[in-house]
Amino acid sequence: MAVRLKDVAEMAGVSVKTVSNVINGYPHVSATTRARVEAAVEALGYRPNLQARSLRTGRSGVIALGVPRLDEVYFAEVAAHVIDAAGALGLTVLVEQTDGERERELEVLSGIRPGMVDGVILSPLGLSRTDVDETTRGVPVVLLGERVSGSAVDHLRIDNVEAARQLTRSLLTSGRRRVAVVGVPTGSHASAARLRLDGYQRAHGDLDVAWDDELWMSVAGYRRADGAEAVHRLVGTGKPFDAIFCFNDLLALGALAVLRRHSVRVPEDVAVAGFDDIDECSYSVPTLTSVSPDKGELALRAVHTLQARMDGAGDVPDPEVPFAVVQRESTASSR
Amino acid sequence: MAVRLKDVAEMAGVSVKTVSNVINGYPHVSATTRARVEAAVEALGYRPNLQARSLRTGRSGVIALGVPRLDEVYFAEVAAHVIDAAGALGLTVLVEQTDGERERELEVLSGIRPGMVDGVILSPLGLSRTDVDETTRGVPVVLLGERVSGSAVDHLRIDNVEAARQLTRSLLTSGRRRVAVVGVPTGSHASAARLRLDGYQRAHGDLDVAWDDELWMSVAGYRRADGAEAVHRLVGTGKPFDAIFCFNDLLALGALAVLRRHSVRVPEDVAVAGFDDIDECSYSVPTLTSVSPDKGELALRAVHTLQARMDGAGDVPDPEVPFAVVQRESTASSR
DNA sequence: CCGTATGTTTACATCGTTGGAGAAGCCCAG
DNA sequence: CTGGGCTTCTCCAACGATGTAAACATACGG
Structure with a gap:
């Protein structure tokens, strides 16, 4: 079944090493031999066994x-x-x-x-x-x-702090004053989330706006359902908010779904922003503002x-x- | 750097093969030798070279x-x-x-x-x-x-014909009469699309409803943008339609976006259905009917x-x- | 026409692992 | 005490490729 270097060598009437040389483009092989070997390779449909090669060369x-x-x-x-x-x-x-x-x-x-x-x-x-x-x-x-x-x-990495800061700042400068957060770090996980929260805080500091940490929602995961659940909880608190910064896009998309169900208009009543800029951001309703890493x-x-x-x-x-x-x-x- | 079977063997004072036997769970190894070998494996942090193993065994x-x-x-x-x-x-x-x-x-x-x-x-x-x-x-x-x-x-595979037939039938029985199609097969590609179209036709036959093949839109690809483009074209024809069957979900999601832009209400004015049941179907606005392969x-x-x-x-x-x-x-x- | 340089090809060992054959040690029956 | 059967272990070859060094061929200048 398997065609080996040896088979090619036999067919071409040369040594195994010569075939190896041809295949690896070793320069000192005469044109005639090279042609003969190549013909044999073609005829037998030889393909090198990468297993063996990498055992020998140490790279796979x-x-x-x-x-x-x-x-x-x-x-x-x-x-x-x-x-x-x-x-x-x-x-x-x-x-x-x-x-x-x-x-x-x-x-x-x-x-x-x-x-x-x-x-x-x-x-x-x-x-x-x-x-x-x-x-x-x-x-x-x-x-x-x-x-x-x-x-x-x-x-x-991208500069999470700076990215979150810029995004938050844009929310604040457009008039939003109570920016909720979905996806704050819990436990030991989520070092990225911590940095994003840091950027959020700095933006508030930059513009001298106070934040309300009762609007910070934790999540069990970073998928749509988690975002939906968090916003559900947020609405349940009865606290007013006019924007939500979600620490990834799926959370934001889950958030949009829940807001819609509660007849909250986006962006008129509440602005929503995400992070990662997945393809879907350009097609959701409404389309979703997001931090887009290259x-x-x-x-x-x-x-x-x-x-x-x-x-x-x-x-x-x-x-x-x-x-x-x-x-x-x-x-x-x-x- | 690399710890080999040989190193373990030397440390344990046995042959290479014995170590190999221990590792592969060969039964006839005395408890004491096994223990000694395992200790050595542990001590040296040995991990088999899968390259070599698979060269020998022929499986990777x-x-x-x-x-x-x-x-x-x-x-x-x-x-x-x-x-x-x-x-x-x-x-x-x-x-x-x-x-x-x-x-x-x-x-x-x-x-x-x-x-x-x-x-x-x-x-x-x-x-x-x-x-x-x-x-x-x-x-x-x-x-x-x-x-x-x-x-x-x-x-x-799933039974594409039957799936498309069931879906189309449900559209027809709920009162839709002019069901557009987005994603009809073009060129030699898309054998699945051809089967889905077949199912679509059969459903019409089943219920004795005529179809209008001017409502069949071809696409360049099967992504959101292609669905959006196709529906844009469909609307442009001026032909009336009250449902769109898209041959995959991304096409359908692109379609939803365009319909929304044209202020067409879904599902009131036009029903939309997709195929594949990706996660997003449960979260889009409106949520999307789809064929869900297991x-x-x-x-x-x-x-x-x-x-x-x-x-x-x-x-x-x-x-x-x-x-x-x-x-x-x-x-x-x-x- | 030889020695040497240059170019081409070969034989052999090797990478780390496992399979097979058989050697060594042990136990027990005869 | 010997021999046969187990168990346990070792030695050697092989998987398919490549690097090294040496063998071979050819061509050239002297």
């Missing part, structure tokens, strides 16, 4: 990507970009889902399939500072999202940084990925 | 999944389920994006990384009947979606079928995956 051309869940749109979009970027460099991507659980993130971090993966890109949720340092077993790692360790591990750039840089590390490069690139605040209908001025 | 524990694009939500959802199901069986999943291009689908089909992948699950768009038969190079393959070849290759079941069966083939099993399982028509607000009766 496969990288692992760990995300919480693929059906969380943001991560699917990032994954799509990562796969594209990796493909352009001749790398293949192995995708793992961690559900944000520390255990599984650690597993991905340590290279899942040792020897089978040249590097790891991980979007961590549950990891602690020390976890990362301890676990990295020599597999190059690039983290996406907030810096987990203060250590040597590469990470890429995902293509993020993925590209992640893959390139990883490859640089795999090649043993030592220079750390800029960890900051650009973002933009995209204003859409959901936060149009209320006047 | 990795399967490939090929989908058009991950950021198309339906495929992300399917991928998430496939990764879960594979993980439960100790398999890891390598994800490729084909963009629906024949070339790239063929590449995935022939095992992308020969020897590195034990099997392939592919959701094809551009492949022809013959392509599949010719390309399968001994790697077990399971296709998702419409049967492409009439051949020996396993495939899983994705968990689909993924589970795909993985199990693949494994059965990898194990050399010969019995073909039932290729039909259950579905349900989920009625939501977008098709509520107009009276």
